[in-house]
Amino acid sequence: MPYGKSKDTSGYGYPPIMMRLLRHYISQALLTLLGVEALSLFGSIYLGRALHFMLIQGKVGLRVDEMIPSASAFMFVMLTIMISLGLYERNFWSGKGEMLLRVGVSFLFGLFAMTLLYYLVPDLALGRGEFSLAIGIAFLSVLSLRFIFFKITRHDQLKQRVLVLGVGEHAAEIEALQQQGTMGFLVPGYIQVHEHETPRVPAGRMLQVTSNLANLADELRVDEIVVAMDDRRKGFPIDEILSCKINGVAISHFLGFFERQTGKVQLEALRPSSIIFAEGFQGMGLRSTVKRMFDVTVSLLLLALTWPLMLVAVLAIWLESGGHGPILYRQSRVGFKDRLFEVIKFRSMVVGAEKGGKAVWAQKNDSRITRVGAVLRETRIDELPQLFNVLRGDMSFVGPRPERPQFVADLRRGIPCYSMRHMVKPGITGWAQICYPYGASEKDAREKLQYDLYYIKNYSFFFDVVILLQTVHTILWGRGAR
Known part of the structure; x- marks a missing residue:
């Protein structure tokens, strides 16, 4: 296998950015954002009422447990609406303007939904002044969190570092995904395992391995190696890949990696064995x-x-x-x-x-x-x-x-x-x-x-x-x- 060094050694590896929850791949970053925003929505009800009491009576005098039902209802309603408007989709960030519009529409719907809920369940209702402060605090906190999220997720240091074995059609698919800039992973380079595979990635992105694959993966601080050879029957480096796995580097097949990142099955690379032995594709029962x-x-x-x-x-x-x-x-x-x-x-x-x-x-x-x-x-x-x-x-x-x-x-x-x-x-x-x-x-x-x-x-x-x-x-x- 041809070997060499990469010029890109910046940044450290981070845990995989996609996780599987109940059989569906979900962005770990977006799941974290959802959790933080859930806490901010929950807390905004308490802060709104506490601020109103402070302005009117000059003191807080509230217990947190008194607000749990109302805060939980507000959090659940708002998260449902925000999910429905695509604010937690893996590729929702098409621009700050659209994000601002969607958040605004979400809170507009939330205002109507909470008004209806307070009418149906009066025990959950807040005073007009309290709720106005609460929804204002929630709106500003969600906007602030999202602008911070935009800024943080752009950094390459936070992206999953993926080394790709292969330079053919499958590797070109991965390169195209990386160019989108929203997939949360960074490819330091591609390795041509055997000379029979026609390169489909830029020559400047191809690496040479001078010693062994495990050393290169350590040098590049690689989190994951994706086996993306168009034909694995020719020169598959099983011993070196096994060594990387033992050293703690995640090993993935192209089909699984592509599915995880895009939410679809790569049809061109699908084989009968992939269907037979893969998890899923089972009867409903x-x-x-x-x-x-x-x-x-x-x-x-x-x-x-x-x-x-x-x-x-x-x-x-x-x-x-x-x-x-x-x-x-x-x-x-x-x-x-x-x-x-x-x-x-x-x-x-x-x-x-x-x-x-x-x-x-x-x-x-x-x-x-x-x-x-x-x-x-x-x-x-x-x-x-x-x-x-x-x-x-x-x-x-x-x-x-x-x-x-x-x-x-x-x-x-x-x-x-x-x-x-x-x-x-x-x-x-x-x-x-x-x-x-x-x-x-x-x-x-x-x-x-x-x-x-x-x-x-x-x-x-x-x-x-x-x-x-x-x-x-x-x-x-x-x-x-x-």
């Missing part, structure tokens, strides 16, 4: 009963809450069509275990949108979409009738998006492992829907399949709840609808 109970409960709750919206949608479609044409749109889709079912949606296109019955992908600014239909699609109101599909058992609330039989037949021929998405029931929302824009081509379908496979592999009830909360953010920010 008892979890299917829990999931079904969750689906029915959430569907009935949403029907009770959204029936006025559905009534308005019916009236709008009827008026726009002049009282002609169907209100609902039924279409054959492929579901669990390749079974066909009819999905129900509000009609958002003109009647006879597909001439000759030929299936056509919906495109951006599609001329077939009506004015009312555009609004329904943007707000996802057109999806609400699918709640009846969930109650019938054709769909789940969370799962891969169901596709039409014509598309499925074509996609199966062009995309490996595509049939695996039918191992679970299709969903109204899903991991792919909130992570990737609306798909309207085979390329989009391939990309979304990688997210679907991650969901299937790592399914848990906790993961479903996370997806449901983040769906709110997707709807409000208009991502994915077409």
Whole structure:
């Protein structure tokens, strides 16, 4: 194996920035931020009341235990809203302006939610002056914590230091992730294990090993070594990797590293053995009963809450069509275990949108979409009738998006492992829907399949709840609808 020295020896290693919680990978940094903000939200209720007492009576005179119910309720409501608005997504930091907007919207929703809660549960209520001070303190503390978080997480010294074995296509994928700057890891360099692998990373990023891999890893203060060789059958340095592992360096395979960092399964590197021996990709078992109970409960709750919206949608479609044409749109889709079912949606296109019955992908600014239909699609109101599909058992609330039989037949021929998405029931929302824009081509379908496979592999009830909360953010920010 060719060996040399790295010019980048700055910074010390830190614990992995991604941790697995209930089968789902979560950013350790964001989880820490959530914990700190939870404490600040909890404490703001006490500080608001204490400050109000001090201003009015000139003394504090409060016991902490008296405020626990009200502070806990405020903390829970605000965290739920902030999670729903995407403030704890691993790639939410697209700029301070957007972060400020989302925090502001979160506290606006929180104000309405707490007002309603105080009306329903008067024992939790604070005085108007006390609550005004408390929510002001909470807002400023969250903003301050987030600006500090922005500043701290930019430092390379806090990033996971990852040495990559391989210089081919897999290594190039890792280099592309690092260039995004938001993945929380730093690659000191790439090692060409054998000369048969064609380099796909910049020549200046390739290292030479002069003595042995363990010494180089120690010199670079490496936390983790990722085996990203395109073909591990040629010159795999098993003894040196084993030595690194014994010395305390974490060893990962490219597939696991990519999945952990991106929240999707790398389709091109997926092999049958990867599926057979990997943790996950298992039958639902008892979890299917829990999931079904969750689906029915959430569907009935949403029907009770959204029936006025559905009534308005019916009236709008009827008026726009002049009282002609169907209100609902039924279409054959492929579901669990390749079974066909009819999905129900509000009609958002003109009647006879597909001439000759030929299936056509919906495109951006599609001329077939009506004015009312555009609004329904943007707000996802057109999806609400699918709640009846969930109650019938054709769909789940969370799962891969169901596709039409014509598309499925074509996609199966062009995309490996595509049939695996039918191992679970299709969903109204899903991991792919909130992570990737609306798909309207085979390329989009391939990309979304990688997210679907991650969901299937790592399914848990906790993961479903996370997806449901983040769906709110997707709807409000208009991502994915077409």
